[in-house]
Amino acid sequence: MNEILLSDSEKEILEWMWEKDKEYSYRDIAAQFGADSEKGWKKQTVSTFLTRMEQKGVISVRCEGEERFKKRRYYKAALNRQQYERERARRLLDSYFDGSLNRFMAALNGGGKLSGAEADELRKFLEDM
Numbered sequence: 001m002n003e004i005l006l007s008d009s010e011k012e013i014l015e016w017m018w019e020k021d022k023e024y025s026y027r028d029i030a031a032q033f034g035a036d037s038e039k040g041w042k043k044q045t046v047s048t049f050l051t052r053m054e055q056k057g058v059i060s061v062r063c064e065g066e067e068r069f070k071k072r073r074y075y076k077a078a079l080n081r082q083q084y085e086r087e088r089a090r091r092l093l094d095s096y097f098d099g100s101l102n103r104f105m106a107a108l109n110g111g112g113k114l115s116g117a118e119a120d121e122l123r124k125f126l127e128d129m
Contacts, residue, residue: 018081023074
């Protein structure tokens with residue numbers, strides 16, 4: 001999978017799709033984000049976001065209808081929130097810390113020592129994995 005870099009608007013659409021695990025028609029999405037919604041995005045803006053999200057592999061698209069007529073398109077999140085977060089975390093670790101969990105944890109903690117309670121919490125987390 002390519003690196004997933006989503007704009008805030010693309011992430012907002014994806015988060016909305018995660019609320020229910022189902023397909024959404026373009027009409028559903030436009031009702032949520034389009035000109036008559038609180039967002040007020042134009043049709044072209046909504047279409048552009050959906051196209052980019054498909055290219056990035058975060059949504060899948062299913063088409064219905066004959067080619068000579070306008071196809072109806074249905075959109076669905078191609079990965080769940082956990083998969084998205086795992087991929088983003090892995091990219092962060094690889095990009096900024098050369099894949100080193102130790103370097104990441106040191107940076108996260110400001111280079112200082114963990115308190116006893118923090119060490120116990122981390123130990124318990126690792127044991128439960």
